[in-house]
Amino acid sequence: MTLKRLTLSCASIAIFAFSVSARNIVFPPIAGVNGLIGSDTQAALSSDNAPLHIGLKFQGLTTFANLPYVFCLSEEQNIESYDIAFLGAPFDTGVTGRPGARFGPRGIRQGSHRMSPEAGYNIYAGSNAFLDWAKIVDCGDVPLTVLDNTYALKQLDRAHKVVSGRTANSTEKSSVPRIITLGGDHTTTLSALRSTFDNWDKVSVIHFDSHLDTWRPDVLGGGISDYAGVNHGTFLHIAHEEGLIHNNSVHAGVRAPLFSRRDLKNDVRCGFDIITAREIDRIGVHGIIERLKSRVEGSKVYITVDIDVLDPAYAPATGTAEVGGWSTRELLSILDGLEGLDIIGADVVEVSPAYDNAGETTVLAAAEVAHSLMTLMVQKPVKAST
Template sequence: MSGWSIFNGINPFDDWATVVDCGDAPLTFLDNTVALKQLDLAHKVISSRPATTRSKSSIPRIITLGGDHTTTLSALRSTYEKWGPVSVIHFDSHIDTWDPDVLGGGISHYAGVNHGTFLHIAHEEGLINNSSLHVGIRAPLICRKGDVRNDIRCGFQILTARDLDRFGIAGMVERIKDRVGDNRVYISVDIDVLDPSYAPGTPEPILLQKMV
């Protein structure tokens, strides 16, 4: 039980949760647009099944693992259908709220839907609250003022990687809680938020210049 100390000594698997491995969603690797539609359908099917749980809600909580970060868009669409808009806690090195006309060049809709624009699109679709935030940001911005302005418009605040040094873990947790309040929360984690020593395959060095 010591491994569950962060849950105040409660093992959630023995408390209220029944964990089911739903397998892999069948996705084509030939067309991202089609793949997202396939993932939308997979989420819809899984979330429509009543959960076997001792909690008050019969709606299953879905944890998705792996894949390009664009897959979060399908997850947020599914979450919205069951819970309405949510506050997103986004652990990442990058903000991922870039305007598709900026990241994708406005060449086509296909090019504009990608791993760096999905939170912008989620905002445009009304899936998220204006009480969301990024945690661990340390990667370059394309256009600092424009990117930050659009990020704020999409409902986000930024806690940088350097903020962890300034505020400590407890301080970061309090700032996250203050930001999201009592709203329902969706948590998204990109592996490059980790220190490169723990995820050497996706290194993102901390910038020395001021992010915002």
């Protein structure tokens, strides 16, 4: 046999041996896969019996924290019930800075892909809010037109009423589901406050933001048209004018410049107190928590988080970034400290993924904020006023 033929023969034998061994892979025993141990695990991981649920965090439909999707906007009444619903509001035509928050709901869900109900134990709360009493779902996004702000907000008003108008799953806790909105620019909070008023009456607002957002429409946009006067910097003024909120509301993290001192006078008229960003250096996280709790004591509370309350180092992907803000850890610690409040609705807004970095810093932070808001709701069920 020639050397060339011998070489080819040996190569053929090696390939054959490899193919045989490749067809007979032996998996080591792995405990805990689908409740199987030892030889049962080996069988489960072999060809035809491999469990399909492994790795779902990075597969399938993108819902918040891999929660089940429910078509909550259906006109049918016999859909699956729920207690807390995530609802996307892809709207950004009310901004005065950079656009792009219409993609915020998608970005926040992407930032939550590592979360799941099966692996949701919170070492700070000492519990897994996903698996507590509340049935939590993702309702997807509200289909909003991008060509007419007035009509889009009417669509969002309607969507909130439909989603909150169903009977909750755990009626012994509360008959009304609560909503966590994924924005969208901050204008979308107006629709949420209109909805909460229908079910809970007036609320006190804890507003995490670098801006006041109580500007008079004639100061910000309304000098052009009534249409332009409804935007992400005037929605809290409008909410006050519509009688949706109490006069014991509060801003936290404010640091942005104003038009004039008259803005502060109007802010007081709208019922708000101000905690500036730099106050955390003087009174600390605990002091911020105590200020917030004492301000809204005795009221039902709506929490709205503009992601620009964080410093741009921690949240670059937002439309109107302001330097000198809080860190992600500080914000999460403050949120966790609000346990015990009667929180009837919440949102995370102004996330514009196009301006994020490769590490998805902003969407990861926003997803964790949404998780904290959800945990607060689970910790304290609230009976509806109606």
